[in-house]
Amino acid sequence: MKHLLPTVAVLSLAVPALAQEATPPPSPGEIAAAAPARDWVAIAPSDLLVMDLAPDAKSRPRRVVIQLMPAPFSQGWIGNVRKLAAAHWWDGTSVNRVQDNYVAQWGDATEKKPLPQGLAALSEDAYSLALDGITYWENPKTNAMRLKAVWLSPEAFEGGPIIRDDSYADAGMFWKGWPVAMAGDAKADEIFDRGKYVWPVHCYGMVGVGRNMSPDTGSGAELYAVIGHAPRHLDRNIAVVGRVVSGIEYLSSLPRGTEELGFYKTEAERTPIGSIRIASDLPAAEQPRFEYLSTESDSFARYADARANRRDPFFIKPAGGADICNIPVPVRPVVAK
Structure with a gap:
């Protein structure tokens, strides 16, 4: 496939501000x-996961709202998350691990609570998705490079703007409001004529699935939110299922665990979880709304x-x-x- 790419970084999206402008450029x-x-x-309530932590020391409520990733990314794990929420499985569990500049993790600290029946077992291949038939074009209004591709499934995929420089991938881009990355089987200066893989990335506030050593991929019962510098080394090694859209401060401000990897040593140190529900299962008046x-x-x-x-x-x-x-x-x- 022949195409042209700008010689400067792709993320140069708008005309520079003129020196003669009377008003300063907007932030x-x-x-x-x-x-x-x-x-x-608008984000559908059926795509929001509502986690109510126990009230804080001053009896103030602490609600964390998580947007689940849309198809086709991580759908096996997200299906499990929906089943776990419908079964009220997380009620009475806790935030068990808070590691500084890394993650806050929650689930069953005893690891003995029975899981609901019918949870899917996922393979590591599902951490990323294969693409084929990629084309590119520029938006003439903004000079933003965009992408159109086809899943091997196949399913239409469009994204942009594209960010050419990425330390962990051949390129990054935005898709339906989400940051994702793409690469071929190996990095190279010219990636655009080869097969591609695309995956969601670990930015601040992203929610992933805790797991044990490979080949275990986690069920979704153990989840974590990124509360520090983006741990991009986790990309394609752990499933990303969502992002915190409200209430990240209730996780990032928790006391750090004193045990290895930030786990809490005693039950008293853990933050109890009152409930986790899909927002659409709450009464209409209580459903959070975001866009x-x-x-x-x-x-x-x-x-x-x-x-x-x-x-x-x-x-x-x-x-x-x-x-x-x-x-x-x-x-x-x-x-x-």
């Missing part, structure tokens, strides 16, 4: 806030460019690029009318 947050309603995508900025929109292209090239007044020298995890997709609550 990334201002760009997201100004995005029109049509650029925001994300469409990563296919021109607003997101401008936002991503502003994250990579800070031109707002505080910054002196734009970086000229950004790690994919330093471009968090804006998510906001939907206020009931």
